Amino acid sequence: MTYITLSGFFIILMCFLLIIFILIQNPKKESINQTFMEKNFRFFGIKRTNTFLENITWFLSIIIFFLILLFNFFLKLNMT
Template sequence: MPLITTILGFIIIITCFFFILIVLIQTPKKESINQNFIEKDFKFLGVKKTNIFIENITWFLSVTIFFLTLLFNYFLK
């Protein structure tokens, strides 16, 4: 297995772990049972626009995983 596929595979795994962490940090947008336990004005580290920032990171990581997977498949062949 060439070195580039090993490196790309490792980067994909690390990106997936970051993606999971970012998704778990996000506050839910709908009212749910868990909403009773979370403050409605939850601000991560006191930043007002944190939810928008975290949502942008989520989109960036998902697009990155998509393109890394395509690149990985290209180098496998």
């Protein structure tokens, strides 16, 4: 029973982290303000930050997928 509760807690925690990292990312659409800001801040690593946030988003999505599989395994194990 504790494995089910613990894995459920981790699923909820990872979902909240995924939501936060998705909201932090810059949108992909082009605008006048974005092209102006991109020229000024290109040297400060904003492009690398966006790819880092995108990689974290993919990583958290994969973790959530495997946590859900683990959660289902614990549920089936508990039913028998």
